[in-house]
Amino acid sequence: MEIIIKETYEEMCKVAAQTVARTLNSKPNAVLGLPTGSTPEGLYKELIRMHKDEGLDFSQVTTFNLDEYVGLPQNHDQSYHYFMRERLFKHLNIPPQNIYIPSGTTDNYEAFCQWYEQRIVECGGIDLQVLGIGTDGHIGFNEPTSSLGSRTRIKTLSEQTIEDNARFFKRPEDVPVYAITMGVGTILEAGKIILLANGDQKAQAVADAIEGPVTCICTASALQLHRDTTFFLDREATGLLKMIEYYEWIQAKRPGAP
Ligand code: PGA
Numbered sequence: 001m002e003i004i005i006k007e008t009y010e011e012m013c014k015v016a017a018q019t020v021a022r023t024l025n026s027k028p029n030a031v032l033g034l035p036t037g038s039t040p041e042g043l044y045k046e047l048i049r050m051h052k053d054e055g056l057d058f059s060q061v062t063t064f065n066l067d068e069y070v071g072l073p074q075n076h077d078q079s080y081h082y083f084m085r086e087r088l089f090k091h092l093n094i095p096p097q098n099i100y101i102p103s104g105t106t107d108n109y110e111a112f113c114q115w116y117e118q119r120i121v122e123c124g125g126i127d128l129q130v131l132g133i134g135t136d137g138h139i140g141f142n143e144p145t146s147s148l149g150s151r152t153r154i155k156t157l158s159e160q161t162i163e164d165n166a167r168f169f170k171r172p173e174d175v176p177v178y179a180i181t182m183g184v185g186t187i188l189e190a191g192k193i194i195l196l197a198n199g200d201q202k203a204q205a206v207a208d209a210i211e212g213p214v215t216c217i218c219t220a221s222a223l224q225l226h227r228d229t230t231f232f233l234d235r236e237a238t239g240l241l242k243m244i245e246y247y248e249w250i251q252a253k254r255p256g257a258p
Contacts, residue, residue, distance in 0.1 A: 001223065002230040003210065003247040009198045009234045013042030016130075016196050016232045020047060021056055023128045023192070029060035031120075033129035033187070034088075035140075036065070036080045039196050040132060041087060048091040058092045062123050064116075065101040066131070066140040067181035070154060072104045078168050079104060102152065102180040109180060113152040117186065129190035133197045136160045137205040137218030141181035148214070148222045150183030184222050193226055198234040206233060207240035 006012040020043070023030050034040070050056040065080060074081035081101050089099060100119055106112040120126060131139045136158050142150060143158040157165075157177055166172040187193065197206050209220035210231060223229045238244055 001210065002250075004230060004232050004251065005235065005238055005244070005247060006232070007235050009042055012196060012198060012232050012234045013046050016043050016194055017046035017050060019194055019230065019232075020128065020130070021050055024056060024058070024061065027127060028057060029062070030127040031062045031064065031123050031125065033064050033066060033126040033131075033182070033190055034084070035130055035132045036067070036083045037132045039198060040130060043130070043196060044088045048088070051092050058094045061094050062098040063094060063100065064120055064123075064126060064182070066187075067179050068102040068104040069176040070104050070109075070178035070180055071176050074105070078174075102182075104176075104180060109154050113154075113180065116152045116182075120186070126190040127192065129187055129193045131187070131193060131195040131220075133195055133202060133205050133209060133220050134161055135164055135201055135205055137208050137220050139184065139187060139195070139220045139223070141179040142184050142187075142219040144217045144219070146184055146216055146219050148188075148216055148219065148225075149185040151186050152180065152182050154178055155181050184219050188222060188226050190226075191228065193223060193229040194232060195220065195223065195229065196232045197237040200236040200239050202237045203239040203241075206231070206237050207242070211242055 004015060006015060065084060068080045072079040076082060084101060102116060103112055133139060136144055141155045141157060143155055143161060157179055162175045165175050169175050208218040209223060212218055212221055214221045214224050
């Protein structure tokens with residue numbers, strides 16, 4: 001695992017965007033796995049800027065989103081379809097037929113989940129998976145006790161996640177209780193994974209993910225089993241890391257490494 005610490009959220013997003021850009025420059029038809037939420041907003045802004053100012057090309061890219069609320073139609077302003085369209089897709093040149101987001105309104109979830117997994121494989125697998133992390137340590141909506149081998153399926157959201165996400169809804173009772181999410185096993189099959197986390201409310205989850213045991217209680221800890229994961233953290237999110245000086249030592253020595 002690599003741990004990159006930046007002083008601010010903006011700097012963190014910039015370096016994470018450079019990783020995405022490097023992936024696209026080396027493989028213009030890369031398959032990206034994408035998250036929603038507050039965390040990736042700065043990353044998406046930077047990618048849009050790179051597309052507009054620097055010609056970063058998305059014309060051959062395919063994307064798979066991590067998750068979607070069950071029951072929200074695509075045009076609902078809190079659906080992840082809406083979020084992705086407004087915050088990213090309408091500003092880039094990804095062909096619409098290359099964009100995959102789990103359906104929150106299918107009448108056959110089991111068949112849909114199988115189809116989604118199959119499409120990922122048919123598209124060659126995810127080259128770069130971008131993740132956020134929940135305050136309960138979730139990746140996607142893989143809440144505590146999710147199997148670390150899980151695949152795309154329906155999950156019941158934890159009370160903590162519902163509370164965290166209530167800020168986006170008019171009333172807390174409007175937050176959907178179920179979501180469709182890629183599994184931890186699905187995520188671990190990506191070629192490269194980057195996880196972004198900012199703010200002191202994420203410090204515990206970040207410490208559990210990086211320094212805790214591998215456990216289904218913090219599904220982000222499963223990333224310890226992945227051979228190419230990078231954590232991009234702002235200073236506030238590092239508050240509970242015990243080995244912070246070690247990570248900074250490694251970071252400082254990196255440019256001269258053979
Ligand atoms: P956030 O959500 O980016 O809105 O904090 C992260 C997550 O739940 O994965």
